[in-house]
Amino acid sequence: MSRLGNIGARLYRGEVGYDFVGKRMIWYGISVLITITAIVGLGVRGLNMGIEFSGGAVFTTPKTAVSEAKAREQAEEASGHPAIVQKLGNGTLRIQISDVDTEKSDQIRQELAKDFGMQAKDINAELVGPSWGEQIANKAWLGLGIFMALVVVYLAIAFEWRMAVAALIALIHDLTITVGVYALVGFEVTPGTVIGLLTILGYSLYDTVVVFDGLKEASKDITKQTRWTYSEIANRSLNSTLVRSINTTVVALLPVAGLLFIGGGFLGAGMLNDISLSLFVGLAAGAYSSIFIATPLVADLKEREPQMKALAKRVRAKRAAASAKGESEGGTDGARGADPEDARDEATAAGALGRQSAGPATAEPGRARGRGRTPGQHR
Template identity: 70%
Template structure:
């Protein structure tokens, strides 16, 4: 831990750094590849929408049921006539979801399941969800997402500038696309918990991004008045100075979410935890990645197109080229190139001396001549 703290301190002071901005084309390429994969998965496989969105019936058996998941799935599909989704819960009960059912069909399926399981029909709980309820949830989710995006852009444009607002918006879309694409590829069910998880990760994604932007804003004040660093180099220093902090906050946030996903959903069998935990886990990781590798490099690209920062870059590079040429001259000749200038050149380069007054008119009386 002391080594990590020492590394963070050295990164913050600028003693060591990694050129994130210089390799931004690599990060852009990786993000584009991941995003295309997510979009293809979403287009080919689609999302596994839960009962809450498409309507249907949910049957829950008694605790410690002796029926296996495969047996329950076969019995439910034979009773309903189409596909059923069965999950074994932590208390040993079974959760059977069948889409597109009304009340009469639900009663028939419930009785058929009770007969196949050899239990009393009253021990099987049945809940019906109408498709209109799912449409309302989906519409509210889209409205919440749109309002959130608009507010984020307005706030960042006021607190920082519009270029940072655009970069943060691109990073958010990047994180949402990847998370939704992972859901499509994995095949996890999309429930209201999933929507809550997606909305939650937006805040985490913005947190790391705003931390880097705040550091960048402070370090770029009066940047054009110097000729040591370009805007991209200052942006790279901002990433490095906040890198360990971003990693620490992301790891601390991922640990409990990983417990929900792998222990709660995988080991304990609490399948309902998978809905929100997967979106949180993927979203947190994608948010940390985008704040470092997408948002800040994109701001640097946008700022470097401004005339003042273009001119600054030219001055910085020209000064470095001159310094390199002087150093090469010194190494080859063993003297400072300014010492080899002729005297007249030194006089031109040095301060100009004003000629002494010729004393014209000195001693001459003022006024008209007689």
């Protein structure tokens, strides 16, 4: 087995832990870089708004042998505007042209009928006003605002306000990246895109709430022990739910990837792209933010509390004393093993972590001491 495969297998079995919280500045930097790229793409290229938002005309032809490329060329020549052409399953063509009024629509239909060799009356033309798209956008923004407010209130009541703030920042992070990707790739933004954006918010919160629930349980009575700081407890909680997060994300991404790459790409069903891209990018960004953004942010906010600062100071002092004692007695492990306070602290924290997850990370109590420990920590 390759080294990467061996690491993955050990991670799945819960035999190793990674210092996600301790290396949070790296993850913050990566997120800032991705977010800036998304914002720049949005500002430079802008969004390719669909006809539902910009207004225009939609032409549907009878069954024809004209290719999409040829139809797009003729439609753009007839209208003077960019055209979006889709080949439907029954052999008909759907042509969208923005910024077209009634008079211009009739003229374009006549030109298309002539180019395609069919009667103008056989081409169905529908006009879409921009006011309808504006209503959809306004309702979407209203729904997003209500959703955000409810999430913050719920998390503040169920957990605490710091977790609510971290979850809100993670949601904004995911939305910004998804919208930026749409600007960079130039996919059309339709009502389906809006539905996809609203849908990914729930997926983004799922892993975050799971980790927060475990962290809340593990950090009970945290100030009564001097073995771990809040950040280290947060990292242990994150590692205990890591495999679950990976599994649920992969399972959710597979069918969405099928829609995007096979349905929209290989099979040419372009109408699937608008919703599948938002779901794919949003799910991936949500998994990233729940692991690398939300929990480290909570740890940052909690470590600012006077109680947590005092706890961190006591933990460092105890480790320094234990290290000095171990060196003087010639056996650090023996000194630690003989400390009844260490055993009590470890039993308390291990018991809390054991209650939050029944996964592989807590399956064998005898190995729990090594699994949850952040690399570089002293016991």
